[in-house]
Amino acid sequence: MGMRVDLGEEIADLQGPGPGRGRTWLGRNWLWRVLSQSLQAKIGLAVLLFFVAIAVLAPWIMPYDVHTPVGPPYEPPSWEHPLGLDDGGIDMVSLLIQGGRVSLVVGFAATLVAMVIGGGIGIIAGYFGGRSDSILMRITDYFLVIPDLPLAIIIAAVWGASLSHLIFVIALLLWTTTARIVRAQVKSGRERVYVMRARSLGASDARIIFRHVLPQIGPLLVATVVLTIAVAIFDETALTFLGLGDPTAITWGSIIEFAFLRTAISAGAWWAVIPPGLCVAFVIMGCFWFGRAIEDALNPRLDVSYLSPRTFRVRPLPGTEPETG
């Protein structure tokens, strides 16, 4: 009934038809727009791509073999080995590159599994609602309530340690949050008028989900994925550090783990401990910045400019004297 206009919409009207009217819809080339408008997004994505590039190009750029000692244990950084050597005399830079490969793969894989499980549950619960929603959400709640670390420890202890088990464990920890986020998004996406219209046209549920709801929440899904990757990588590092990872695999977490086990710190070998930690921190930060930038762009109503002082600019009219005081 009547027209809804608030100032933001009036500006949109004044500009003439243009993008930006939707709430979760950023426009066709949303990625490009988010990147161009946010420095945070640019930096985050750049950091991520940097690490991914290194991981992909690893076989070609790794300076030394990770299984062959090239010097004494804990040799300090030098021109040949900018980050020194670890306790086994292996070049740290090569270790980091190799570790990055595995850590990223584990992180991505765990996120993928979590998204498939959590996303699937979220879509079903959010779209169909009713009893399936209640049942699925109760199951999710139970999993949320179980303490993460003891669960991981028990599973690793009982099942044995390997990379695929690790991926599974991490996914188990992650899917619940994903399910909740996806469910909320699907629920709200389902209420959009054009979705109701598609239903009244007689479109099948599958069609509506895949053609209308999912694309609509696409950008937010991407943000969720990116942020989940950050958590997955952190979880991997933590679990491996605690000794629950695959002992034969080289990951950033295992590098730190061995450094601690082999008393790197008391040997003063900071280069064996800090660089891998920094790598993890940077990747997480990159994911975070990129993911949050997408989220922020999707929520124009979170704009809190009204909380800032009302200093709009004042311009003297041409021909009048500038005001004093």
Add this chain to the structure above:
Amino acid sequence: MSLLEVRDLHVWFDLPDGGQLHAVQGVTLGVDAGERIGLVGESGCGKTTTVLAILGLLPPSATVAGDVQFEGESIRRDVGETVQPRRWKDISMVFQGAMNARNPVKTTEAQITEPMEFHGTAEGAKARRIAGELLEMVGIPAAAGSRYPHEFSGGMRQRAALAMALACGPKVLLADEPTTALDVMVQAQILELLTGLAHDLGLALVLVTHDLPVVAQVCERAAVMYAGEIVETGRMDDLFHAPRHPYTRLLFAATPDLYGEEDVASIPGAPPRLDREIVGCPFRERCDRAFERCRDERPALLPLGADRMAACHLNDDPVAAGFAHR
């Protein structure tokens, strides 16, 4: 000298891709105590921006020029002044969708006492007593003050918004689409309330709306806005029976009447973009009486007699004098 006077107000908004949107293009209007005027126009004409500029509530992306005077004193401040002392104490506003803009965790009474305490007009028990009186004045039982906004119906929330606007005893009330989302019966109640309050309290009322019949019923005078500027002002009676701008005439013709027999008109086309300079008359492309002069020369808002102004070449062009405005 009017109670509230706006002189040659301009507002520009920065656009995200650079450039500026000239949302308000030289608006001049005034309202006296006890007077009720309407600011009429369709979406995007700049009417909401105008009243927000009067109260200094524009976002940081806005640039303002021109003067706003209250009781003869200029109240438009320079950059750096963040709080207008006049706001709410002398001039207050009922916002569009005010019903939905209430703070959901504060009781209604608290939301009325808040501006009082902020401006120092009353506090504590005295403020609560005044809040109760205000609620009664707008037709809400004072006991309902302890309720939360979500417990109210749309009409009651709008009344509460009115009470909040009147909290500090302003002399001017700006009402932006106060009844737009309400049912016709509730609308009638609110309009009756507004008219009564304006009369009893000697308020000056500026009613901003796209709904012509509402303005026709409530206001004595009105200004019609199009593409950021005022294209005609005058008494309501004159605007309907003898419009001097084609947009005014067409806007009335596009409003269906309950018992009328004529066809309802529609105006083809759309308003011009405001991020570019407008050459000639902004209404030219949709006007049914445009001629060559309209293409090159932008008509100025000219007085046409007592209390009457219009921005249209038909009013002063000897060539076009043969055209009637009907």
Add this chain to the structure above:
Amino acid sequence: MAERSERGPVAAGGPPLLEVRDLFTRYRVRGGIVGALKREPRRFVRAVDGVSLSLRPGEMLALVGESGCGKTTIAQTILRLVDPVSGTIALEGRDITHLSQRELRPIRRTMQMIYQDPYESLDPRLRVRQAIEEPMLIHRLGGKRAARERRIIDALARVDLSPAEMYLDRYPHELSGGQRQRVAIATALVLEPTLLVADEPVSMLDVSVRAGVLRLLDGLRRGGNLGIVMITHDLSTAARFADRIAVMYLGRIVEEGPARNVVRDPRHPYTKALLSVVPKRDPRDRTAPQILSGEPPNPTDIPSGCRFHPRCPVAEDRCRTIDPELRPANSDQHMAACVLVA
């Protein structure tokens, strides 16, 4: 620009396109844990509380009323987006009340809805061409791509968006509100429906474009087969464009008849009051409005007897106990549900 359009009689006669009998739709109000613990009786929102109406091909019926009167719910029920509790809905003679959603799919072609919000009813990801094509894809109509394209262009022409090429590849956000609403109508028309339900089709559009869209709807149904149920709160629009008006209050139709008659000679006190408070555009036209106090009660708590009696300016004692039915007022065509109507 005002154009002269014919206001001749509409093709009458023939079986009704839509026939609704004694329809009831209710929603259960969630009691919550506290309610369950206190063993409160379940409350229902009686959104549609006994409505019968019919629509002939080529006719436009306006459903008018304030919020909460049930006009939107009855539209959703007719389209089987919501299930009724009891009553029947017959479309082109066929009872669709109890068909399953699967059985309804082919029938959905023939009944379409136009939504209020032109900014929301189109998927922002789809171009105009895709939006209009989608219904055909869902129902596997239209044959090959070329044939579908022709139908799309045809649909655009029917809603006066010509030349079609200018609009086919646009996204919704590149169109004005009026154009978007026309595209929404085109997506409905492409399936050749016989029933169109328009829910406040112009209330979110600028005044200057409303008449264009309304005239479009008017012209479409005069073509012959299409019947339109227009839901609106705007009595003036209903009076000018609809053949018949049905005034709803708290889930019931309280007055129904030819638009002219209902507006010029209202028989139900609610209709009279409603008409009196519609603001007139002529400032000299100052009829005294009959402003009712308060607001319509909650549809969970419908008053006894005549549901309007607490607010009725001419209520009598018997109104508290008698629940009046619709009975002829001026003629068989014009009915009102009031004991004061002879």
